Amino acid sequence: MSDLSGRLTEVDARxxxxxxxxxxxxxxxxxxxxxxxxxxxxxxxxxxxxxxxVGENRQQELTEKAHAVGPRDGLRWHFIGQxxxxxxxxxxxAASVVHSVDxxxxxxxxxxxxxxxxxxxxxxxxxxxxxxxxxxxxxxxxEQLAEHTAARDTxxxxxxxxxxxxxxxxxxxxxxxxQYSALVRAVVPDADWISAGMTGDFxxxxxxxxxxxxxxxxxxxxxxxxx
Ligand SMILES: *Cc1c(COP(=O)(O)O)cnc(C)c1O
Numbered sequence: 001m002s003d004l005s006g007r008l009t010e011v012d013a014r015x016x017x018x019x020x021x022x023x024x025x026x027x028x029x030x031x032x033x034x035x036x037x038x039x040x041x042x043x044x045x046x047x048x049x050x051x052x053x054v055g056e057n058r059q060q061e062l063t064e065k066a067h068a069v070g071p072r073d074g075l076r077w078h079f080i081g082q083x084x085x086x087x088x089x090x091x092x093x094a095a096s097v098v099h100s101v102d103x104x105x106x107x108x109x110x111x112x113x114x115x116x117x118x119x120x121x122x123x124x125x126x127x128x129x130x131x132x133x134x135x136x137x138x139x140x141x142x143e144q145l146a147e148h149t150a151a152r153d154t155x156x157x158x159x160x161x162x163x164x165x166x167x168x169x170x171x172x173x174x175x176x177x178x179q180y181s182a183l184v185r186a187v188v189p190d191a192d193w194i195s196a197g198m199t200g201d202f203x204x205x206x207x208x209x210x211x212x213x214x215x216x217x218x219x220x221x222x223x224x225x226x227x
Contacts, residue, residue, distance in 0.1 A: 003221065004042075005049055008033075011218050018203040029206065032078050034198075034216030036061060037223040040068035047072055055099075055214050057081030059091050066094040080161070080195075080214055082135045085109035097121040099161040099195050099214075102137045107149040114154035122149060123161040123195050123212075126180050128173045136162060142180055146187040159193030159211070160184055170201035174208035181209070 016026040034055040035043055043054055043065060055078040056062040066077050079095040082102075088109035091098060101107050102125045114120055124145055127136030137145045150157045162177045164170035174196055184191050197205025199218040206213070217223060 002045075004045055004219070007219050007221065008046075008049055008051070011215060015202065015206065015213065018206040021203075022207045024206065028211065030212045032080075032195075032212060032214045033219050034080065034214050035065070035220060036216065037225070038220055040065045042220060043069045043075075047075060052076060053078060055080045055216075059083065059087040062094050063090050078214070083110075089113040092117065092120060095120075097123070097158070099123045099212075100125045100135065101149055101155075102127075102135060102145070104145060104148045107145070107152050107155060111152035111154050117154060119154055119156045121158045122155050123159050123193060124149065124157065124184060125161045126177060128162050128176060129165040129167075134163070134165075139176075139180055143183055143187060146184045146191075150188050157184070157188045157191045159191045159195065161195035161212075163198070164196070164201050164204075170204040171208065174201075174205050174210065178209045 015029060015031060019026040019029060030053055032053040032055045033046055033051050036057050052074045053076050057080050062077060062079055076096040077094055078097045078099060079091050080099045083091055083100055083106055085105055092110055092113045101122045125136040126142060127134055127138055149155055160181045164173045177196055181194050193212055194210045195212040196210040197213040199215055202213045202215060
């Protein structure tokens, strides 16, 4: 077994154990492998190992890598980074899911870029900190963003996304995220995806109801230097 395959198997076992500990069916969880800063060849290797959901946090890297890997049956690219409105078209061209819709103008830009395309799955990114620089809509603006985004014809609101704050136990933050998820479901009843949990906190995220885990280094190994 290669190191990559070994790490993937080990993380999947830890995901399954965390799910069972929380009384949840591991089969209902989607594990996204975050491949940022790694070469496209890593995505090829992951694909050979059966991985079909991969995540990138920068548009240019997403575009280049998706092009280098080329079309693969069932492969889905998740865009998980902060997005500029002028990159909406490029993001939409490469990604199957955008996790980081955090303002009405971004929803508008993604929608405008999607004329004639199948509806794009989007998540509303919520800022769980008091620092506006961290990305994500403030909880107070969430309901309005949900209504605005749900009204865009080419977008489908699937749920919420967040990154745990650095200065707080993740379990407490993910409990708040679960409440915000309920708030979005009051607007879009079937928007039940919760994208949360990274290498350091995916067990806590699973305990709090996460459905989509974004796991990088535990599977890929340490990231190369940012290009
Ligand atoms: C890099 C990244 C991850 C994965 O981080 P790891 O700690 O390597 O698992 C998850 N979510 C986002 C938004 C990221 O940028």
